[in-house]
Amino acid sequence: MKKVPFLVLIIMLFLAGCAPKFDKQQEVVKDSSKSKEKAIIPKYKISDEYYRTILPFEPAKARGLVVSNLNTRYDIKEFETGLMRIAQNNFDPNKYLFQEGQSLDSHTVSLWLNRKFTKAQAKENGIKAGDNIGLNPLDPGKGNIDTRNKKYPIYLAHILEQDYLLKDSKNKVSLGGVVIGLALNSVHYYQKEEYGATYNTKVPQAEVVSHGKQIAQQVLQRLRKMDKLKNIPITIALFEQKQKSSVIPGNFIYYTNVDAGSGQVDKWEKVNEKYYLLPSDTANTDHRDDNVAFLNFKQDVEKYFPNFNGVMGRALYEEDQMKSLNIDIPIQFYGSSEAVGFTQYVTGLVMERFPAYVSVQVSITSVNGPEALIVRKANQDQPTVHIYD
Known part of the structure; x- marks a missing residue:
């Protein structure tokens, strides 16, 4: 079986897991x-x-x-x-x-993203009067450059x-x-x-x-x-x-x-939305239980490969409750059976370690590219798992 492009895989997973x-x-x-x-x-x-x-x-x-x-x-x-x-x-x-x-076309958006210019600045930069419609603040162009950029960012x-x-x-x-x-x-x-x-x-x-x-x-x-x-x-x-x-x-x-x-x-x-890096000091301060749960997940992964230390998560919180979690696991495999066994192990950890109301996606990659993808939608009893051949 040939490798499936990542974008196509995501679409397949959505179709498989969302009851269209x-x-x-x-x-x-x-x-x-x-x-x-x-x-x-x-x-x-x-x-x-x-x-x-x-x-x-x-x-x-x-x-x-x-x-x-x-x-x-x-x-x-x-x-x-x-x-x-x-x-x-x-x-x-x-x-x-x-x-x-x-x-809004590209030209209009680009003009709106400009700074406002004085007449002299506009003339110097070849900007027509009708195009001097930037929404960012005017930089007078005089004085210390660091002070100006702090005052007029x-x-x-x-x-x-x-x-x-x-x-x-x-x-x-x-x-x-x-x-x-x-x-x-x-x-x-x-x-x-x-x-x-x-x-x-x-x-x-x-x-x-x-x-x-x-x-x-x-x-x-x-x-x-x-x-x-x-x-x-x-x-x-x-x-x-x-x-x-x-x-x-x-x-x-x-x-x-x-x-x-x-x-x-x-x-x-x-x-009331915010992303947190897991594990991190900020997450430990604001959402200690979730940070500890992720650390336990990370430690369990490292038990499988003792010399591995690269698990990272990005968690989205809405109304101060975790809604979704994306986990990256970059790792090197030395055979297909090793990849299959590790993916099965991680799938079990996902089901055990994280609350059912959280959508979890785990991307397992190596230097050769994507190796496996695990998707557990919120309140889903069975995750969707794909191992790349």
């Missing part, structure tokens, strides 16, 4: 400002937690920017998937369809748009809501000279939140000036990304739902 709904595939009419086109709603729905997408697939107008604007691959994944979780607070996955953002790192569509009784699909994610920096990186060393300054969370909310209000007002978004419900969420060296992702900290037609943010909802 097999409704009939539907052909609908997609209504846009320019034209009416035929589109397809896929018949498969993985679970109630996921949105159906509409076909043919239309990539985001700002596709690709997230990779260059966020600090780590962990932040990239969490920013996108976490924004979908935020969307579910206002847009029911059983009613709405998902589509990548079609209103780059707050806004990226903007992500997700569109949510509604189907009416006449099988017509149209835009029903928009969700905007604002990725904010907890650490600001800067250079004193081109191609020189990179320096950084930490941005206090209170400052991140304050400026993030101000930026959100400006973004809302700009969106309302777009014809297709004048009378659409809009959700805006603030995401605080981690520093470049982090091995866990950042998290969403606040979101707001704005009614159709409104141009004012009235109320913010706090998001």
Whole structure:
């Protein structure tokens, strides 16, 4: 049996473990400002937690920017998937369809991510007056560079748009809501000279939140000036990304739902989510029982291979309770039977060591690539296990 690509495997696991709904595939009419086109709603729905997408697939107008604007691959994944979780607070996955953002293109997003410039700075950098619309603070360009970067950091790192569509009784699909994610920096990186060393300054969370909310209000007002978004419900969420060296992702900290037609943010909802590295001093302080459980799991793994010491976990907490746990075990095997035996052993540990309400995924890898994947969904009696041949 040939090795299955990792992404394909994940899709297979979701299909196997989430009891998909097999409704009939539907052909609908997609209504846009320019034209009416035929589109397809896929018949498969993985679970109630996921949105159906509409076909043919239309990539985001700002596709690709997230990779260059966020600090780590962990932040990239969490920013996108976490924004979908935020969307579910206002847009029911059983009613709405998902589509990548079609209103904000790469050029617009790039301009919004700039700093504001003085007229002299704009002229020096060849920036037209109409393009001087950056949402990050003006750097006056005078005085000590370290002081300036601490006082005027780059707050806004990226903007992500997700569109949510509604189907009416006449099988017509149209835009029903928009969700905007604002990725904010907890650490600001800067250079004193081109191609020189990179320096950084930490941005206090209170400052991140304050400026993030101000930026959100400006973004809302700009969106309302777009014809297709004048009378659409809009959700805006603030995401605080981690520093470049982090091995866990950042998290969403606040979101707001704005009614159709409104141009004012009235109320913010706090998001009680946070990632922890296991084991760690921080996790031991905040969630000692979970940290101890993971240490016991780690010790059991090391009993199997006494010279091994590389088990690491990333735990997502919601409302101060662990919701999911991703575990990485990089190890070297010297035969297929060794890999099979170890995977069976770890599967047993997963079922014994972690509460049933926690979703657990264990990736076992070696220098040759993926070796095994263990997935135990919340309250699942039997885990899904795949060993790569």
